[in-house]
Amino acid sequence: MDESNLPPKLRVGLNRCIGWIESVLLISITLSTIAAIGEEFYLIYQNGYVSLSDILLLFIYLEILAMVHQYASHGKLPVRYPIYIAVIAIARYIILGMKEMDSSELIMLSVAILILTASTTIMRIGHHYWPYNKMPEEK
Incomplete structure (x- = not known):
């Protein structure tokens, strides 16, 4: 069921425009993250050693790339x-x-x-026992 009050032509144009903006932002985020990863590896090379904080920062970058991939692949971003x-x-x-x-x-x-990890655990358990209903395919 279509619940939008916008005229169909305007809605299609607006959706297309927002889609392009999303794509540009996803590419920008990806390129920025890759640049930050390169910077971090350069700093590690300059220092001559890898510290635990360097590894954790690289994990943060990895999670950002995973979020972009998840959003680009499925159009959704899990809260976790x-x-x-x-x-x-x-x-x-x-x-x-x-x-x-x-x-x-x-x-x-x-x-x-502890609160963040508990909330993730609760969400994962809830999703396992009460999965989301599949949305009907759009025509």
């Missing part, structure tokens, strides 16, 4: 991908600033990771 990025970012933040953190800040960040 940004959650994975947030968990890795918090872990990286903890590792980089652990010496300067007090115990309460460390506990709060650990609880944040």
